[in-house]
Amino acid sequence: MGGRYYLLLIASVTSSLGNWVYRLALPLLVLHLTGSALSTSLLYAIEYLPFLLLSLPGGVFADRWDRRRLLIAGDATAGVIALGLALLVVMDMQVIWPIYLVAFALSCVEPIYHPAFQSFLPQIVPPNRLGQANGWLQSGENVTTMIGPVVAGGLIALTGFEVTILVNALSFFVSALAILAIRATDAVTRVARTARASLTNEIREALAYIFRKNKVLMAGSLMFTGTNFAIWLIQANFIFYLVSYRKLSPDVIGIVLAAQGVGAVLGAAVAGRLIRQIAPARVLIGTTALAGLVTLFLIPLHSPVAIAIVWGLLYALGSINPVAWFTLRQKIVPNELLGRVVATTRMLAFASIPVSAMVAGVIETSFHNFYLVIAIGALLRLLVAGLAYLSPLGASVRRLDRTTPVEGSAKEQESVPAPRMVRAESVQDAE
Numbered sequence: 001m002g003g004r005y006y007l008l009l010i011a012s013v014t015s016s017l018g019n020w021v022y023r024l025a026l027p028l029l030v031l032h033l034t035g036s037a038l039s040t041s042l043l044y045a046i047e048y049l050p051f052l053l054l055s056l057p058g059g060v061f062a063d064r065w066d067r068r069r070l071l072i073a074g075d076a077t078a079g080v081i082a083l084g085l086a087l088l089v090v091m092d093m094q095v096i097w098p099i100y101l102v103a104f105a106l107s108c109v110e111p112i113y114h115p116a117f118q119s120f121l122p123q124i125v126p127p128n129r130l131g132q133a134n135g136w137l138q139s140g141e142n143v144t145t146m147i148g149p150v151v152a153g154g155l156i157a158l159t160g161f162e163v164t165i166l167v168n169a170l171s172f173f174v175s176a177l178a179i180l181a182i183r184a185t186d187a188v189t190r191v192a193r194t195a196r197a198s199l200t201n202e203i204r205e206a207l208a209y210i211f212r213k214n215k216v217l218m219a220g221s222l223m224f225t226g227t228n229f230a231i232w233l234i235q236a237n238f239i240f241y242l243v244s245y246r247k248l249s250p251d252v253i254g255i256v257l258a259a260q261g262v263g264a265v266l267g268a269a270v271a272g273r274l275i276r277q278i279a280p281a282r283v284l285i286g287t288t289a290l291a292g293l294v295t296l297f298l299i300p301l302h303s304p305v306a307i308a309i310v311w312g313l314l315y316a317l318g319s320i321n322p323v324a325w326f327t328l329r330q331k332i333v334p335n336e337l338l339g340r341v342v343a344t345t346r347m348l349a350f351a352s353i354p355v356s357a358m359v360a361g362v363i364e365t366s367f368h369n370f371y372l373v374i375a376i377g378a379l380l381r382l383l384v385a386g387l388a389y390l391s392p393l394g395a396s397v398r399r400l401d402r403t404t405p406v407e408g409s410a411k412e413q414e415s416v417p418a419p420r421m422v423r424a425e426s427v428q429d430a431e
Contacts (some may be wrong), residue, residue: 004182005133008036011178012117013140016240018171020144021152022082026103027429028156029089032201034096046100051350055343058112062339067120067183074113075176082108089162092338114346119338122330130330131280133257136325142268142319146261153168205382206340209333216332219391220284220325221345221386227288229352231318233373234295236357238311241370248304256308263312264336267319280328282397284321285388291317292381299371380409 023228030043050274060068085102125133153166242248242256273284292316297310333341363373386392 002124005121007178007182008121008124009140011071011075011138011175012137012169013144014178015175016141016144017079017147018082018168018175019150021155021164021168021171022106023152024150025156025161025168026099030096030099032161033094033099042105043100043103046104046275046341050104050345051109051111051420052107054111055115056206056340057199058345059115059206059343061112061338062115062119062342063202065338067116067123067339068179070300071113071120071179072176075076075172078106078109079169079172079176081342082107082172086162086165086169089165089280092290096411109167111343113149115343117341118259118326118329118342119335120310122338126407127331128276131275131323131327132272134326134330135268135275136268138268138271138323139265142264146258146265179314179373196323202340203344206337206344210341210344211396215392216281216396217329217341219388219393220281220328221348222344223284223288223388223391223393224325224349225352226387227321227381228349229356230292230377230384232353232361233360233377233380234298234357237360237364237370237373240364241374245370246302246304246307250306252337256304256311258307259312260315264319266312266325267316271320274325275324279397280324281393283324284328285385285394285397287317287321287324288388289385291321293387295374295378295381298374307357317365321386350370356415 018230064370081102085099085106088102089099121133122130122139152164183227209217233388239253239257242253248256249426278344280288291314294310298307301307327344329338360373362368363376389397
């Protein structure tokens with residue numbers, strides 16, 4: 001896939017590892033300073049707020065400006081903010097609000113960085129390699145999910161918070177240097193340079209594209225909104241379930257949760273090859289339906305090993321799913337709309353998560369039956385898969401079946417959904 005892609009992969013893995021150091025170090029720092037669970041919970045709320053406020057503007061920025069330079073600026077900004085956080089720790093700051101302020105500032109980088117990153121990939125990877133490229137990126141992220149907390153915990157134990165946060169800052173600067181080393185050819189720097197409307201109008205344009213012009217994209221976006229609702233019914237209270245219903249000890253729970261990292265890595269490892277053989281839309285619907293069926297096995301299982309296997313399998317399917325979605329978006333969204341579409345669809349997917357977690361808590365409190373929560377989550381995933389099959393997303397799969405002359409041909413299956421809309425736009429496909 002070329003040196004430019006491998007530099008981007010290095011940047012992704014490095015910054016992802018740095019993010020894990022930050023995600024563990026900062027809550028532990030707040031807890032160390034305050035001893036308050038409420039203060040730590042408030043930190044998470046503050047970190048989530050920028051995703052609601054800045055995702056849509058972040059998409060506009062990714063479409064307006066040079067994406068490579070935006071990524072470099074994002075990494076450099078995150079590194080500087082992390083250095084500021086380290087300075088607060090060195091100063092032995094006992095007041096908590098400056099740490100909240102820095103945490104908010106650092107979290108503001110991600111919803112601007114992510115659309116640019118997702119939109120940049122198709123500019124350096126050939127269209128027929130997008131599935132593999134996404135799969136490797138997902139694998140790298142999943143590996144850091146496995147080792148990140150271990151690295152962060154070890155650094156805190158051995159060196160304290162100051163050095164750990166400095167390492168976090170260094171990871172962002174390394175990522176910025178890796179992206180800076182990507183050769184800036186015309187293909188890398190080119191973004192549509194038309195007369196720009198206001199921020200509101202550009203967001204409105206993206207919404208109109210998703211909900212009016214590209215019905216396949218709309219169906220996929222709503223599928224992820226529903227899927228996340230079903231997933232977080234269970235995930236938000238899974239540790240509670242393991243402790244209260246299965247009576248597992250903390251060390252055994254750690255082993256069960258480690259299985260999710262293993263499953264995610266394996267899923268991402270096969271995702272690229274799978275998408276080269278099977279249309280991404282078919283993979284999306286199939287993995288969603290299969291995950292619904294697998295979820296039902298959590299109800300009768302008591303053995304920690306069996307629960308770990310099922311949980312790992314769910315994460316494997318959950319890892320394949322976004323790779324298929326990223327690849328599908330890259331194939332059907334025009335380049336000049338890509339950043340806004342990535343940001344908007346991500347907002348739609350995230351919107352259902354807090355609602356789902358609250359609903360799960362209400363059901364458990366009202367009925368004291370988490371098996372009911374699991375059953376609802378599983379059936380909702382099956383329902384979402386069924387509705388997706390009946391939607392324009394499923395119609396694109398059925399149309400592909402009718403037009404593909406040789407079943408199983410990777411070349412034919414990569415010519416995906418909604419070709420009429422894409423060709424009408426007459427623009428390079430993007431993520």
